[in-house]
Amino acid sequence: MEITIKINGRFVSVEVSAEVADYLEQAKRNNRKLYRERQRYWDGREYDEYIIAAEGRLPYCATPEELVCQRETLDEILTVLALCTDAQRERFLLYALYDFSYVEIAEMCGCSKYAVRDSIMAVRKNFKKFFQNCPHERPPKWAIR
Structure with missing residues (x-):
């Protein structure tokens, strides 16, 4: 499967396996979901830090x-x-x-x-x-x- 990625401002076509393409698609969905969540709570009052932690961006350990x-x-x-x-x-x-x-x-x-x-x-x-x-x-x- 061929995908297009941006490297140093230039678009490059790369051949990848279907598994890698599925992983990239899931990552895009996760990023869209996180972006929507950030937009929904743009003032920061109700933004849940667990969402960021669940995305693996902060260390998180549940009590x-x-x-x-x-x-x-x-x-x-x-x-x-x-x-x-x-x-x-x-x-x-x-x-x-x-x-x-x-x-x-x-x-x-x-x-x-x-x-x-x-x-x-x-x-x-x-x-x-x-x-x-x-x-x-x-x-x-x-x-x-």
């Missing part, structure tokens, strides 16, 4: 309390995802975890982008409903969008 909170949050997320259909779960995870667009997910799943949007909105409604019934915390930001 035992954070590990327990993460496990509880994961259990809650898995509980809500268990209430969804297989198609809804697959589409939501492709969107939320891998940052695929509606069109890309539609091509992978063999459906329309509107079906993908409806599935993702249905999962978000499930999350909202679940977290509204939880007395201890409000829904995460990604479930509200």
Whole structure:
């Protein structure tokens, strides 16, 4: 597979394996996700440093309390995802975890982008409903969008 990279201000075409191309594509998605997160919180008041740490840019070591909170949050997320259909779960995870667009997910799943949007909105409604019934915390930001 041939890719184009910029070296010293000049574009150069390079032949790489499919594995390297996939890695570069995933890195681009991660950078886009981090860029969007920075733009969303441009004033710095709500910017979560964990996002930077998770991207490997700062040393990070979770405390035992954070590990327990993460496990509880994961259990809650898995509980809500268990209430969804297989198609809804697959589409939501492709969107939320891998940052695929509606069109890309539609091509992978063999459906329309509107079906993908409806599935993702249905999962978000499930999350909202679940977290509204939880007395201890409000829904995460990604479930509200």
